[in-house]
Amino acid sequence: MPKRRIARELSLSEGTVRYHLRRLADGASDGRARQQRRAGAYRAAIDHWLAQHGAAPVNVAALHDWLVAEHGYPGSLRSVQRFVGDVYPRPPRRARRRVETPPGARHRSTGRSSRA
Template sequence: MILPPEAWMDLRRFKPLRDAGATWKEIAAELGLDPRTVKKYINGPAVPPSAPKRIGTQPRLIEHLAPVVDAWLATDITLRASVIHERLVAEHGFPGSYQRVKLYVAEARPRIAADVELPGPLTGLHRRFETTPGAQAQVDWGTESRTIAKALGCATSTRST
């Protein structure tokens, strides 16, 4: 059990009590913890506990397909991560999510751009879509689509069961 820092600080306050002769069971009963947990953290280092880092402990799903993605990016550095994900799923049966592909592509694109020696930084990969004020409107129809359509005079189709 890894204690949160607040609980660890509460437990460390009882160290002088232990030094004065209190038993592990007495301190544990006061804190509502197991005596072994109390012993572990009072005798342990004077820094709050933390969980071990998990980064790099599991191989990434995309790791075995990384050379394929790198080759596609070397051919066309502006290739979108969504297209790469679609190709990986269709051609290689990739079981991972789009988010994982997006993270890998964001990491790989600058590295490949440096290898290919592209002029200038990677800009223009995302184009902003702008219209003049009042030229377009956005509507989230939700469940009010029939009500709005009726108000606008549009014909609506209703299905009867």
């Protein structure tokens, strides 16, 4: 497929298409993937915070606030979110049950009718 057509279909300039095709051909990789996460330097503090909060779901915003207040963390909330998502396992999904009632049925969770 011609580079001009690729550029037109992707709404890019031909120079951008040539640049990325050349990088692909050279086998170049993006240097950002090899960089360490900024929050990685605070891993011991993050481990400590997670141990204090036990098995409760992780509130990353609260963790970020704590890192900033207690340890002077200079990074963003998003950097902590990426680090926690990459390093720590996801919590197990909670089971949910959906109960469908026929149209017009009464809701009887308290034993009282919801209608007046």
